[in-house]
Amino acid sequence: MTVYQATASAPVNIACIKYWGKRDTKLILPTNSSLSVTLDQDHLRSTTTSRADASFSKDRLWLNGKEEEIKEGGRMSTCIREMKRLRKEEVEDKNPNEPKLSTFNVHICSHNNFPTAAGLASSASGFAALVSSLANLYALPVSASDLSLIARQGSGSACRSLFGGFVAWQMGSNPTGVDSLAVQVAEQSHWPDIHALICVVSDDKKGTSSTSGMQRTVETSALLQHRIKEVVPRRMEEISKAIMERDFDAFARVTMADSNQFHAVALDTEPPIFYMNDVSRAIIGLIVEYNRVGVEEGRGYRAAYTYDAGPNAVIYAPKENVKEIVELVVSYFPQREGSFKDNFGLFGGGQVVG
Ligand code: PMV
DSSP states (O other): OOOEEEEEEEEOEEEEEOOOOEEETTTTEESSOEEEEEBOOTTSEEEEEEEEETTOOSOEEEETTEEEOOOTTSHHHHHHHHHHHHHIIIIITTOTTSOOGGGSEEEEEEEESSOTTSSSOHHHHHHHHHHHHHHHHTTOOOOHHHHHHHHTTTOGGGGGGGSOSEEEEEOOSOTTOTTOEEEEEEOGGGSTTEEEEEEESOOSOOSSOHHHHHHHHHHHOHHHHHIIIIIHHHHHHHHHHHHHTTOHHHHHHHHHHHHHHHHHHHHTSSSOOOOOOHHHHHHHHHHHHHHHHHHHTTOOOOOEEEEOSSSOEEEEEEHHHHHHHHHHHHHHSOOOTTOOTTSOEEETTOBBOO
8 A cells, every 4th residue: 555645844934024914815915025044953943744545534734743623714724725736737637647646635744843933933834844745745846936835825934934045035916926936045055154043032922923913014004004115125135135245244234124123013003012022122232232343343243133023032143253142142141040931042053054
């Protein structure tokens, strides 16, 4: 008996230019383009195994060992349905000898090796791993950008986790979403010197989900309209140029400015949303001071902070500065012994890769 099963894993990505706002909530089409760095740390990944079998009575999902309902018409079921459609169109219709896996139900088992929904982009790696494992199971002859169209419908930022290195999600303009996809701007090997330091301020589940937060922001924030029209298009060009020229000073300035504006837009929402806490803000203060000294010494900016929809900091820095930054952070924010939760922990100075 043939077993139809495949496993894939995908890393988290952390945006330098933030995605915040949907123009189509069903297809997950964004109000602005975004750009991220895919992190390749062994302990920040989702791993997903999918199995198709004619005997399965329905599609089922286990997340971190616990069965989750696959809601009819929800994002998970959309991704599974779209992957089955691709299997049929790209494989079975073209080659009638292939087994009709698109007609079988699937069992999916996914595991994150880091806190889920703590502002560490677990939905990004999760949906990217899901789509990749189904693409392997179905032996789909399609590109990562093609798969990004489907991962996007699970969680917007997931489309960027299908590539390593520096990745743009082009917002596109077609109402069907065919041109709202991820492309690689540069391989990690183009600029291997950049490292990411994840500072876990809290691994609690976040208060306002990105889905409801974005919706409220789109409905109520005037600042968002300015951001999507006047600010992000220019920043996408600036950061792409900084990456191509390996210009860390420019990369850092744009990254921090965009993190600040994303949190300003959250604050401009009615009622306001606060994702950062006092520790997050203190880390900003530390990096600002570190960069001020760097500029004074003629070395330019040496680190960049960025925050997603949660209090945890991601600090990008050239490798040569990482040790110094870790020492600074640990001396200002000592970790309490034996406790990880509600504490300040570091996910090592792992390299950013592709
Ligand atoms: O893909 P979502 O719905 O989890 O939204 C992610 C939003 C941010 O992480 C705040 C920004 C981004 O571009 O990743």
